[in-house]
Amino acid sequence: MTARTLNAPGLRRTWSSIFETGLGARIYPYLMVLPAVIIVLGVVVYPVISGVVSSFYDVTLRTLNNGTVTFVGMRNFQRVFADPVFVKASVNTLIWVVLNVVAQLGLGLALALLLHRAMPGIGFFRSGILVPWVVPSVVAVLTWRWMYDPSVGIVNEMLMKLGIISDYHPWLGDTATSLYAVTVESIWKGTPFVMLLLLAALQLVPRSILEAASMDGASGWRKLWYVILPQIRVSFAIAAVLTFILTVNNFNAIWLMTEGGPLNSSEILFTLAYKYGFQRFDLGMASAVATMLFVGLVIATTLYLKLIQAREGD
């Protein structure tokens, strides 16, 4: 930096002059970074390590009170695997993630393509479609719970008017529909953000490329497939990873609508870990599930990002 040559005579003297030369200059960037790094080490790194470690210890309220927390090896994991609810929750997590990711990306892309074009009133539609993203998640979930109400809910009424169902149905109270009913809310809430990311990406696609494609006589579908999508590939990949992470970690929707019930029909691994931890107070078992989720998240994300990078190298 040119500044280095300037810091001699003409400089006004203030307390901050000590960072201009010598030791002060060398530690300056570290001093700026240090507070944030210390806090992050304390509130992110330490807890993560501690969380993984505690999955190998028998942490319960009793052992915490007695101070008799002991190492138990893989026993927490064995107990988790032996629990039939764990299998159920794993399958549900898979369904939950696949449905959410596919629907949010598909709908998000469709909306982004629609809203990308310059048309009268497009700003109005764009603002409206962003509403689910802006409404606080707890408020949104409770509103949907009210809309699903089995006796006076508007969802039942509308579906009956449309002739889709013949009588009111307890969407959240039926083991066959609970997971899917929550999924609908989650798609409603998550799609606008995907749309926003893809819309930002679309706006960066150079007009000249689109025009060139039009002159070649490419039809809409072909243009989308061979021209637009390759251009926004990276943003699409980022959106996919984010949707995946946010869905795995979406606790509010399930907890505030069904608490994983009825009969664990909408239990996902997150809510199961939560129940182990804060209903049974078996924090060791909860840590075991959380650790598996964590490892799964890291592996899936890393693999996916590697895959994209490899393709990019083609």
Added chain:
Amino acid sequence: MSLATASRTMPAPRSEALRRTRTPKSLRKVLTYTTLWIAFIWAVFPFYWMIATSLRAKDEIFQRPPALVPHSVTFQNYIDLLVGAHFWQFALNSLILTVSVTLISVALSVTAGYAMARHRFKGSVALPLFMLYGQMFPPVLLLIPFYVQLRYLGWLDSLYGLIPVYLSYMLPLCVWLMRGFFAQVPHSLEDAARMDGCTRWQAFWKVILPMAQPGIVAVATWVMIHTWNEFLYASTFILSEKNRTLPLGLSGLIGQYTTDWGVLMAGGVITAAPILLAFFFLQKHLVQGVGGGAVKG
């Protein structure tokens, strides 16, 4: 870059608008607007329904079939909410927590983000990436160590106990986003300030910070919104009624047997209002910030 990538990673798009080359222009227009209206109503309806419910009289709420438009408008639910319950207390708690977490996150991430964007030092490349990954740790994994620690410190069921917890959720991404904003401020400005005899700190404080203001506003808004809305940690660590935050207070209105949906929806409107206001005032900054950083919703 291969075309196969696109076909393998993309789900089939089903937008009506894409068929446009095969359909006549006027029909295409009608289809586009129809689709937009359907999407709009789908997105906005639950929000409308919340407001409509909050304005209904109690006997109308439980009327079957429900009417799309309230027969008469009453503010009784809002009055019940604000007079009864501890709703003011919840709002105050949320406010205190939101202001503290936002101030701390912004203060710490401004300096760290700036140093990472402008200075070369050991870790200046690895640290930002590390911050980004810090955002990926699932909250459920952090929940248990936090519980054990807060319990050990005697900070369970306290608002100040939630501050470090929320920082874990906010700070890494704040630093990452700030770094992005500072990287966009031209170097020449800083050099000019130094030429005029500013120290490094003065150049940062008096020249760079004001330039980066839109970014700072975006990050601050992002933190405010997420702190205001947070539910999982608050519901786990807050036990007594007087320490509840708004989202927690709201969920507490769900009764075991019956729920007063009118009052609950009124609470929803009040909880959502500041966020919606903030969003519509700051829409431009916010969308840039989140879209530009491309990280989390």
